[in-house]
Amino acid sequence: MLNASINVAIIMLTIAMGCNLWRLLRGPDVTDRVLALDTLYINAVALLILADTADGKPLFYEAAILIALLGFVGTVAFAKFLLRGDIIE
Amino acid sequence: MFEFVSAILILLGASFALIGSIGLVRFPDIYTRLHGPTKVTTLGLGGLLLGSMFYMFLQGEGVAVRELLIIGFLFLTAPVSAHLVAKAALHRRCQSVCGLPDRDAES
């Protein structure tokens, strides 16, 4: 039963990432794209954790936490760039 | 029984993540679109990670407390990135369905 639920969850997350990708390509503004990219990162973390759970071994944990960290730093850098036209003040 | 709890948590988490992303597609302007990813998707990921932790624990992999680290980190960073994206959108005067506030308050 758990395997079935993990498969359903993976399908749901794939659809979610498709939605994010649509928003990423469609825009209309740069800020929309930044937001879509941020959500895409979070969903990627979720997908990696699910892959771990399916295997029953924590193999992708480091990858998941790296994506979470770098996604946040990337979003902040993009937003800073949009606010000031420069990343380092 | 415990497997059931873990499966429910994973399914609930995944559906919340999906709903957040649907909000990203459905809502009319950038400010309303912010609400889905920041709140719903973050909560969904929290549920998913709790379910995964529970499952790992049942598998006898030991208590996987380090998943808590990702949960804590995401709940700390989600409002910060939402705030910055909203601020950038206001700065660029992105269109809004409800009319923008006047410019004077900007810092």
Add this chain to the structure above:
Amino acid sequence: MSSMKRWLPHPDVSAVLLIVWLLLNHTVSIGHLLLGTALGILIPKFTKRFFPEPVFIKRGTVLIRFAATVVWDILVASIAVARLTLDPRSRPAPRFVRVPVSLADDFALTALAGTVSLTPGTVSAQLSADRRHLLVHVLDLDDESALIQDIKQRYEAPIKEIFQC
């Protein structure tokens, strides 16, 4: 006292660093305990000038009660936003609302803005230059003054009590 201040400028940050290090390595062996302690002492020492004023949590019990309220509110808020997203007939009425705040401490302001972003259909968008108003975007607003009252009572008052500012 002064030597303690020199070696441990932020004892709480050091403790958090040690705990995070142990969690990342998923062990409590002596070697990692020592390495984590060394990192916990060295990192705050070298990054001291980035956060000059230490943050003091003055009321621990209020903090715990506040955290419980916030977790509950996150659940309720997410379900509300999810319902607005899924219901095809929903016509949310988004608005910008200017909420007056009276917190003196930067850290307290950050905590308030973060809490507002995570809870009932609101995202904090901007802090005015004089730090007296928080611009908040509300997804579905029906009563502006009730919302301001709610934020002030539910979140600002406990934060004020926790940091005593």
